[in-house]
Amino acid sequence: MQKQIILLFTLMFSISGLFAQNIKSIAIGTMLPSETVKLMDVSGKEITLKDAKKAKGLVVMFTCNTCPYVVKNQERTKEVCNYAKSQGLGVVLVNSNAGGRNGGDSFDAMKEYAKTQGYHWSYVMDNGTTLADAFGAARTPEVYVFDANNKLVYKGAIDDNPGDATAVKKQHLKSAIDETVTGKDVTVKESKSVGCSIKRS
Amino acid sequence: LKYLFVLLLAIITGRSTAQKIPSVKMDDIVKIIDSSTTPLVINFWASWCMPCIHEIPYFEKQIAQYKNKNVKLILVSLDFKEDYPEKLQAFLAKNKYTSHVLWLSETDADSFCPKIDKDWEGALPATLFVNRAKNYRRFVGVQMSEEKFKAGLEQTF
Numbered sequence: 001m002q003k004q005i006i007l008l009f010t011l012m013f014s015i016s017g018l019f020a021q022n023i024k025s026i027a028i029g030t031m032l033p034s035e036t037v038k039l040m041d042v043s044g045k046e047i048t049l050k051d052a053k054k055a056k057g058l059v060v061m062f063t064c065n066t067c068p069y070v071v072k073n074q075e076r077t078k079e080v081c082n083y084a085k086s087q088g089l090g091v092v093l094v095n096s097n098a099g100g101r102n103g104g105d106s107f108d109a110m111k112e113y114a115k116t117q118g119y120h121w122s123y124v125m126d127n128g129t130t131l132a133d134a135f136g137a138a139r140t141p142e143v144y145v146f147d148a149n150n151k152l153v154y155k156g157a158i159d160d161n162p163g164d165a166t167a168v169k170k171q172h173l174k175s176a177i178d179e180t181v182t183g184k185d186v187t188v189k190e191s192k193s194v195g196c197s198i199k200r201s
Numbered sequence: 202l203k204y205l206f207v208l209l210l211a212i213i214t215g216r217s218t219a220q221k222i223p224s225v226k227m228d229d230i231v232k233i234i235d236s237s238t239t240p241l242v243i244n245f246w247a248s249w250c251m252p253c254i255h256e257i258p259y260f261e262k263q264i265a266q267y268k269n270k271n272v273k274l275i276l277v278s279l280d281f282k283e284d285y286p287e288k289l290q291a292f293l294a295k296n297k298y299t300s301h302v303l304w305l306s307e308t309d310a311d312s313f314c315p316k317i318d319k320d321w322e323g324a325l326p327a328t329l330f331v332n333r334a335k336n337y338r339r340f341v342g343v344q345m346s347e348e349k350f351k352a353g354l355e356q357t358f
Contacts, residue, residue: 024320068249138322138343164308192322194323195323197250
């Protein structure tokens with residue numbers, strides 16, 4: 001009996017430990033979280049996700065200035081953000097690297113990065129890690145697509161080979177956008193990819 | 202003669218530090234896990250990943266302190282294919298890691314992540330604690346402090 005109690009406690013302890021340490025992204029079908037949280041954009045204006053959303057939906061990408069995977073995806077990021085805009089979706093890039101604010105992910109560095117990249121969509125600094133926590137975002141780059149009704153229809157990577165643009169076979173994000181705007185069910189709803197952990201502290 | 206000896210020594214030690222890094226698939230890692238007879242810690246990292254290279258030195262330090270438990274640390278590198286093996290080897294030689302290092306040759310995270318844990322979406326670092334003797338397995342998908350790693354080890358034994 002005593003052994004069973006110890007076992008039960010060990011189990012409870014390990015489960016609570018797991019919950020405390022692992023980050024889980026929101027499920028497909030979840031409504032756009034934190035849509036009224038004010039976020040500082042590199043333009044100097046405060047925006048909300050609700051403001052950024054357009055008639056056909058919204059693309060939210062957790063990204064940064066410093067991750068080698070983000071750097072490897074610079075061209076693909078611009079291409080797909082332009083595409084999302086052309087298809088009537090809003091675009092917000094979010095930098096949640098709260099632990100990098102004194103270095104390469106400072107607000108000034110974000111402004112500079114947006115300029116060199118020629119971003120013509122929002123690139124906002126998370127409030128601490130409020131948004132990353134609300135989405136359960138763990139890495140950069142990590143993308144979320146919401147449809148016209150604010151429902152999450154896709155989460156994950158830009159495509160199936162973030163490390164090598166020449167070897168991409170499936171453009172997950174582009175397909176999700178295409179299917180969403182035509183009112184179809186998104187075929188590939190989630191994908192995993194190697195990326196840099198969001199620096200939460 | 203003394204000069205020759207120094208030269209020889211340099212060649213020998215040079216060889217041992219520039220150890221060949223095996224290229225593996227995730228199925229090979231799964232085999233290592235499934236056949237392990239001692240407690241095992243598998244850390245997924247990359248030389249470009251700052252939180253990874255921050256935690257590895259104190260992981261190695263803690264592992265060394267539990268020598269009597271026969272625990273092994275395996276570092277599975279997810280470095281880019283253009284950095285394997287030269288750049289990765291140079292990094293290892295410079296940073297003097299003592300653990301066994303493997304390089305993952307796969308790129309499809311949809312396929313390899315679930316083989317380690319259902320919740321792993323691909324963020325680095327990630328660490329898996331295994332002890333087959335007590336059917337123990339715990340996945341941590343974030344950077345660990347030295348204290349948390351030590352506690353993680355003790356839970357594993």
